Amino acid sequence: MRTKSMRKKKKGDDACKENEAKSSKVLKGAERSAYFARREAAKVLKTVLEGDAKRRALASIKTLVYHPSVRNKKATFALICQTLKHLPFINDVLQAAKILNTKWKRQQELIYIIVYDILFGQEVPLVGDAEKYLMRHKEALHLHLKKILLQKNVKTVKELFALHEVPDVSVPRNVRVNTLKLDVDSALVELRKKYSVQKDDLLHDLLILPPGTDLHDHPLVKNGSIFLQGKASSMVAPALSPEPGWEVLDACAAPGNKTVHLAALMKRKGRIIACELKKERIKRLNDTIKLSGATNIQVLNEDFLNINSKDPAYSKVKAILLDPSCSGSGTAASRLDHLLPSKAAGQNVDMERLNKLAAFQRKALQHAFLFPALERVVYSTCSINQIENEDVVKSVLPIAESYGFQLVKPFPGWPCRGLPIFEGSENLVRTDPAKHGEGFFIALFAKKDDVNLSARSNKNDNRTLHSSTRTRNVRRKQPIHTNMFKMWLSGQLCRRHRHMLDNSCCGRN
Numbered sequence: 001m002r003t004k005s006m007r008k009k010k011k012g013d014d015a016c017k018e019n020e021a022k023s024s025k026v027l028k029g030a031e032r033s034a035y036f037a038r039r040e041a042a043k044v045l046k047t048v049l050e051g052d053a054k055r056r057a058l059a060s061i062k063t064l065v066y067h068p069s070v071r072n073k074k075a076t077f078a079l080i081c082q083t084l085k086h087l088p089f090i091n092d093v094l095q096a097a098k099i100l101n102t103k104w105k106r107q108q109e110l111i112y113i114i115v116y117d118i119l120f121g122q123e124v125p126l127v128g129d130a131e132k133y134l135m136r137h138k139e140a141l142h143l144h145l146k147k148i149l150l151q152k153n154v155k156t157v158k159e160l161f162a163l164h165e166v167p168d169v170s171v172p173r174n175v176r177v178n179t180l181k182l183d184v185d186s187a188l189v190e191l192r193k194k195y196s197v198q199k200d201d202l203l204h205d206l207l208i209l210p211p212g213t214d215l216h217d218h219p220l221v222k223n224g225s226i227f228l229q230g231k232a233s234s235m236v237a238p239a240l241s242p243e244p245g246w247e248v249l250d251a252c253a254a255p256g257n258k259t260v261h262l263a264a265l266m267k268r269k270g271r272i273i274a275c276e277l278k279k280e281r282i283k284r285l286n287d288t289i290k291l292s293g294a295t296n297i298q299v300l301n302e303d304f305l306n307i308n309s310k311d312p313a314y315s316k317v318k319a320i321l322l323d324p325s326c327s328g329s330g331t332a333a334s335r336l337d338h339l340l341p342s343k344a345a346g347q348n349v350d351m352e353r354l355n356k357l358a359a360f361q362r363k364a365l366q367h368a369f370l371f372p373a374l375e376r377v378v379y380s381t382c383s384i385n386q387i388e389n390e391d392v393v394k395s396v397l398p399i400a401e402s403y404g405f406q407l408v409k410p411f412p413g414w415p416c417r418g419l420p421i422f423e424g425s426e427n428l429v430r431t432d433p434a435k436h437g438e439g440f441f442i443a444l445f446a447k448k449d450d451v452n453l454s455a456r457s458n459k460n461d462n463r464t465l466h467s468s469t470r471t472r473n474v475r476r477k478q479p480i481h482t483n484m485f486k487m488w489l490s491g492q493l494c495r496r497h498r499h500m501l502d503n504s505c506c507g508r509n
């Protein structure tokens, strides 16, 4: 049964919507698109802020904005990013000005967007109830912003931002050509009609476009001929290099970018089992597979840890790609997480969560070695935390060795390698978020007698792999997180280990 206050609220909301609808009818051209862009942005912002408040984001800002239902993607994206960037000041101003009653507080995301425009963005025309209301308080809003700047001892908001440096994520846009549908040269010709495009020098199927190139609506993306996949993420399947004809298990597969990359590298030959725990992510996995045109992928909605390695169904699995759930700290900047209120407030790393993730990652990696026909395993994360990367590999290494595996070195010419916490960590691959856009980690284990792998290493090609030396423990270190990383490298490395990183992009000053 509805209470009186609920009925009153509904009546108020309906009246509000009615007025908004009336206003929208009389709008024209630019006014109209700005009016709708603000409402579209407010809707996405609501999802972003609710997810952040619960620390359970449904998707990144980019993913939400690039959803097919959002019409004006570019304007919406810009408006959300700018509003989030200015949100602490917008909140301070609104609190100080005390102009929001319950009715307006119910539409707070729209209010944030309009206040952003009034204080920092474009001129707001007097259309829409919310716009009209806030424009009536324009002077008060500006006055309170001035007061806040004075309190912080700066003259402009720009000066204030300079005090809180935001990471620069303007790295090139990479696309991976899905060679199941299109060859790399044809993709190059097609994309060059509109953009400046280069081939990547490490990955044969990767193309490089200028930072900020928006390809979400490009026909080649829509028909699955190219995938919007960063370089670091595109290095994982080639690190495993499954042979065409093999049986491969992708242990934590959704949304399936690496699964379909494996399928392309295997040239439609062999079988891929794509295992995914979460039922709600299976549809996305199936969609990716369908879009890629791969026909040899079997989807399995299962907990990887529950897969019985002795089951005859898995007796021919030769390679496992293990890309488990992780903190995602390496992709936080590209996902624009630094704009979220919880991150902007500089809240501490959640060690309990990290420990839980690391425990699962260790268990999953150990489980991988139980498959009887296994020859190679790749373990990868999009985290930059030592606890999820080197620490996991180091703790599982004795077990891997007992099954006849060793760490090998994918992409020998790649300069950025693992943190030197054990001998052999130079075989690990890291990517640097500042340089490569994303911070990934890759470890490749292979059977000591992996003939194909040794044969390739002799070719001395950057794309090949070569065996490592025996590993042994060197030094126990505390987990290392983003900002501590550089400090740790410059301050604490003993000379010998510094030498190991001399040519490393991660080791540069």
Ligand SMILES: C[S@@+](CC[C@H](N)C(=O)[O-])C[C@H]1O[C@@H](n2cnc3c(N)ncnc32)[C@H](O)[C@@H]1O
Pocket: 251, 252, 253, 254, 255, 256, 257, 258, 259, 275, 276, 277, 278, 281, 302, 303, 304, 305, 323, 324, 325, 326
């Ligand atoms: C980092 S994502 C994988 C990304 C994927 N490799 C790609 O490139 O598109 C990790 C996935 O593992 C799934 N997952 C987590 N625990 C799992 C488990 N025990 N068994 C299988 N899948 C699991 C998560 O639901 C999530 O979809």
